Amino acid sequence: MLSAFPGPAAFHGYLVAYETPFQTTASRCHADSGAILGAKLGRTRPSYAAKLLPKTTFGVLISMVLYKKTNVTAKNGINFVRSAVEGAGSLFHKIETENDLGIDALIELIRDEKPLSRQVAIQVKSGSSYYNPSGEECLIPIESHRDYWLNHPLPVLGVVFVPALGVAHWVNIKNYLKANPSETVIRFRTSNANRFDQAAFAKIFVPTVLREVPDLTLPEASALFESEKPDESYLGLIVLFRRYPNNLDFWSRLIQHITDRAPSEIPPVTVYFLAHIPWHGDIAYFGEQITEATKAHVRSKLAGFSREHVVKLLGFIDEEGGISRGAIGQSVEAIISSLPNASTFLKDIALDKSLEPFIRECAALILAMNEGAAAIPIIERLEGVRSWYATELVEHIKQYGGINPYA
Structure with a gap:
């Protein structure tokens, strides 16, 4: 009879389950839910008494599996x-x-x-x-x-x-x-x-x-290059250099990055890319060639580098790689040696006692590479502050007349 069927309120805390000789679980009743419903409506009569189990409902009985x-x-x-x-x-x-x-x-x-x-x-x-x-x-x-x-x-x-x-x-x-x-x-x-x-x-x-250059437009790459996020700026740099090497605005902003940003914010590959202007023997370049007009534009910008900019460039040289083939120091040397005031800057830096000894020794080495025996008086003054490297450098120059770390 319909009067025997529990009202909606009865389903808010209980599960109707039917006990069989083989299994006394809600899952067993789930399989027979149609029969149970019919029994409650008075259409059939179950052979076993219904039991009320707390904290669930008959409605849940019909949909027991939860989808998290x-x-x-x-x-x-x-x-x-x-x-x-x-x-x-x-x-x-x-x-x-x-x-x-x-x-x-x-x-x-x-x-x-x-x-x-x-x-x-x-x-x-x-x-x-x-x-x-x-x-x-x-x-x-x-x-x-x-x-x-x-x-x-x-x-x-x-x-x-x-x-x-x-x-x-x-x-x-x-x-x-x-x-x-x-x-x-x-x-x-x-x-x-x-x-x-x-x-x-x-x-x-x-x-x-695929190890290819990302396919970004010039405006897209330029916007990334100016980002404060290192990953974005690096991606923009790579795309601009590889896809738009003759865009003069790119080179102007690359140089500005080197002069204005802290060394920690400048990826070393920036220095390597800039070294493509003076060039050095271990650059393996592919893609669109940098034109002479572009190189002339960049050289005019480099001519404005100051002593402080040279010190910053020397700071990219790591002590393990030094100035040698394939190291970032090779790119640093190529850039500095191309500057119109390189000799003056290098002499001043080599003798500046406020700078780190390694920076001074790198300056002395580049000076010796460019001037040979004429650099000995400056290097000997560096030798006076107990630089074993300066001592060996002077002996090498006296014996061979100069020095070439790339030979």
């Missing part, structure tokens, strides 16, 4: 990445959860409808727990995946989707693990250089994976 919100969040991340990849024309192969060993999907790179015969493996994280808004930082727990990621035959990249912002950012997991072998969490700053969306996938992500 974290599952929805994870799926949203996968779908966001899939949409970006497929929207850019590449293929997204999802790895099902039961087969997930630390890789969520494989991306097959395609350009202009032609497969590039290259794949990358990606790990996708989605949710606010993988993003630190105060530091604009993404997080990927390493857990037990370190060796699996490092030994994977494909490039392994991590993508973090932030639902609240509707954006995703990526990191090269293998490179990070090699550079940070003791870390337990991958941490990386977010920027437009590692943004993951359809446009960035085609312009930045794919070229980076």
